[in-house]
Structures are given as C-alpha cells and as structure tokens.
Amino acid sequence: MTERLTIAIQKSGRLSKESISLLNACGVKFSLNEARLIAHSTSHPIDLLRVRDDDIPGLVMDGVVDLGLVGENVLEEVRLERQAVGEAADYKALRPLDFGGCRLSIAVPRESDFEKLEDLNGKRIASTYPYLMQRYLKNNGINVKNVNLTGSVEVAPRAGLADAICDLVSTGATLEANGLVEKEVIFRSQAQLIQRSDKLTADKQAMIDQLLPRIDGVQMAKESKYIMLHSPKSVLDEVIALLPGAETPTVLPLSHTDQQVAIHMVSTEKLFWETMEDLKAIGCSSILVLPIEKMMG
Numbered sequence: 001m002t003e004r005l006t007i008a009i010q011k012s013g014r015l016s017k018e019s020i021s022l023l024n025a026c027g028v029k030f031s032l033n034e035a036r037l038i039a040h041s042t043s044h045p046i047d048l049l050r051v052r053d054d055d056i057p058g059l060v061m062d063g064v065v066d067l068g069l070v071g072e073n074v075l076e077e078v079r080l081e082r083q084a085v086g087e088a089a090d091y092k093a094l095r096p097l098d099f100g101g102c103r104l105s106i107a108v109p110r111e112s113d114f115e116k117l118e119d120l121n122g123k124r125i126a127s128t129y130p131y132l133m134q135r136y137l138k139n140n141g142i143n144v145k146n147v148n149l150t151g152s153v154e155v156a157p158r159a160g161l162a163d164a165i166c167d168l169v170s171t172g173a174t175l176e177a178n179g180l181v182e183k184e185v186i187f188r189s190q191a192q193l194i195q196r197s198d199k200l201t202a203d204k205q206a207m208i209d210q211l212l213p214r215i216d217g218v219q220m221a222k223e224s225k226y227i228m229l230h231s232p233k234s235v236l237d238e239v240i241a242l243l244p245g246a247e248t249p250t251v252l253p254l255s256h257t258d259q260q261v262a263i264h265m266v267s268t269e270k271l272f273w274e275t276m277e278d279l280k281a282i283g284c285s286s287i288l289v290l291p292i293e294k295m296m297g
C-alpha cells in the first residue's frame with residue numbers, strides 16, 4: 001500500500017486559505033470539515049494536519065510530518081529557539097510561496113523621542129519573536145529587555161508593559177491604529193514550503209517530485225498572462241519591443257487583411273495599462289489580456 005504523505009498547514013489564520021487553494025490548484029483535493037485536525041485528500045494519498053502555525057516548523061524538524069507550509073518568520077524563530085536549547089532544527093526549504101508576505105519591524109510610540117537604533121539600549125521591547133529580535137539587535141550591538149507576549153503586542157506600550165514593540169507589519173494599519181511608528185525592518189518574510197530533512201520513502205518522494213513542478217506551474221501562471229492582439233505588419237518589431245517577455249510570439253495571418261497580423265504570446269510579467277495604451281497608439285487593436293490557470297514548460 002502507498003504510504004500517505006503528511007502536510008502540516010495553519011488551521012485558521014492568515015495562511016490557511018492560500019495554503020488550501022495552492023494544494024487544490026495542484027490537483028490535491030480535500031473535503032474539509034472545519035473542526036477536524038486531520039483531513040484526508042480525496043484525490044491523493046495525502047493527509048493534511050491542520051495546526052497552529054507556531055507548531056509547523058517543529059513538526060517538520062521532528063519528522064512528525066513530511067511537509068509544512070509556514071511563514072519564514074515563524075520558521076526562523078523556531079529554528080533559533082530549538083538551536084539554543086539543543087533540539088533538532090533541520091529542514092529542507094523547498095519553495096518560497098507567493099503569499100504571507102510581511103515584515104518583522106521595530107515600532108515605537110508616535111510621541112517617542114527615538115532617533116536611532118542605539119536609543120533602544122536598555123529599553124523593554126515586546127515581541128512574539130524574541131530570538132529574531134535579539135539576533136538582529138545583538139548583531140547591531142544593542143542590548144534590550146525582552147517582554148515576551150504571544151498576542152496583542154501592539155497594545156504593550158500603551159499598557160505600560162514595554163517601551164517599543166517588534167511585530168509583524170504588512171499594510172501598517174495595525175501600527176497606525178495603535179499610535180505606533182515603524183522604525184526598523186528586521187526580517188522580511190513570506191510563506192515557505194519545507195520538508196523534513198531525513199530521507200523519505202520512494203513513494204513519498206515521488207509524490208513530492210510530482211507536486212513541486214505543479215506548485216511552480218501554479219505560481220508562474222499567477223504572474224503570467226496570455227496576450228492576444230491585432231497589429232499592423234509594419235510595427236511588428238515595435239510591438240515586440242513593448243511587450244514584456246515577448247521573445248517568441250506567435251504571429252498569425254488574419255483572414256480579411258494582409259496589412260495586419262494577430263499576435264499571441266505568454267507574458268511572464270505584469271502588463272500595465274500604460275503598455276496597452278502604447279500598443280493602441282502605434283495602431284494595435286483588439287488587445288486581449290487573459291489569465292492563465294496552469295503552466296508547464
């Protein structure tokens with residue numbers, strides 16, 4: 001019997017929906033019962049373990065699960081913590097994933113007289129990421145006191161628990177709402193697919209080898225567009241120069257005219273409205289930009 005591959009994902013939070021959508025887009029289907037810890041795939045011998053994101057790196061590093069999808073911030077924090085206490089901290093990084101983008105930053109109250117990093121010396125900083133924070137500050141010769149909190153970090157200064165915070169930022173709205181100002185980015189993060197570091201059985205490895213090109217295909221497709229347009233033959237070179245990544249477009253004749261051709265191409269870069277306007281200005285028409293669902297080289 002084929003062994004089942006186990007994948008740990010965040011049960012509920014910022015990474016959950018996109019983790020499931022990515023697996024679905026790779027053809028791995030699940031019928032999710034919200035309350036269940038384990039979900040069995042209906043299409044593959046794969047089981048999903050749905051846990052708190054903090055537990056994902058450890059489950060992979062201990063070889064309890066085969067793969068994990070987790071933010072690099074949590075991954076690196078857990079790695080540093082385990083290293084410090086002498087626990088297993090190895091894993092293989094397989095793919096950065098195009099979601100969960102955020103940064104870990106130091107922020108201070110708006111009214112603070114903070115000017116430079118040295119001003120933090122001797123101060124109390126609240127964070128859920130003491131290891132990442134201390135590594136950065138120590139590397140910069142700064143000594144601070146940890147105030148370890150697992151949530152509501154942004155209210156710590158107002159509550160008198162800390163002088164500054166070190167927390168995740170994306171749009172900055174949470175900081176703004178709490179009267180805080182971002183001063184120093186200490187770590188940039190996105191979600192990452194990781195694998196346990198020991199050798200897997202041939203069955204499991206074969207599944208991962210099938211999954212990875214599919215993940216690449218899904219991620220590449222998200223950034224790519226299929227572009228179709230009609231162009232005067234005379235400006236073909238200009239059109240190709242305008243289109244991002246258009247080295248090998250398909251050029252097709254049009255039935256009603258020999259002055260114009262149809263151009264079809266895949267663009268792996270974002271196509272801006274400005275480019276479409278430039279194409280129209282040199283005589284192109286019927287410009288269509290279509291999303292691509294899957295890609296394979």
Ligand SMILES: Nc1ncnc2c1ncn2[C@@H]1O[C@H](COP(=O)(O)OP(=O)(O)OP(=O)(O)O)[C@@H](O)[C@H]1O
Nearest residue numbers: 010013014015052053054071074100101102168170
């Ligand atoms: N504002 C954000 N924008 C984008 N990604 C974020 C943002 N905040 C966090 N993330 C990423 O998503 C991960 C999960 O964030 P979330 O807030 O859901 O975690 P959590 O509250 O610790 O959840 P859990 O209950 O699983 O412990 C973070 O570790 C980070 O990698």
Ligand SMILES: O=P(O)(O)OC[C@H]1O[C@H](OP(=O)(O)OP(=O)(O)O)[C@H](O)[C@@H]1O
Nearest residue numbers: 014152167168169170171172173174175
């Ligand atoms: O810069 P912003 O766009 O405001 O995002 C930052 C916030 O997002 C995350 O929390 P989340 O909203 O996931 O809630 P949580 O604190 O309950 O985990 C993070 O912990 C910050 O508080």
Ligand SMILES: [Mg+2]
Nearest residue numbers: 052053054055
């Ligand atoms: Mg968490």
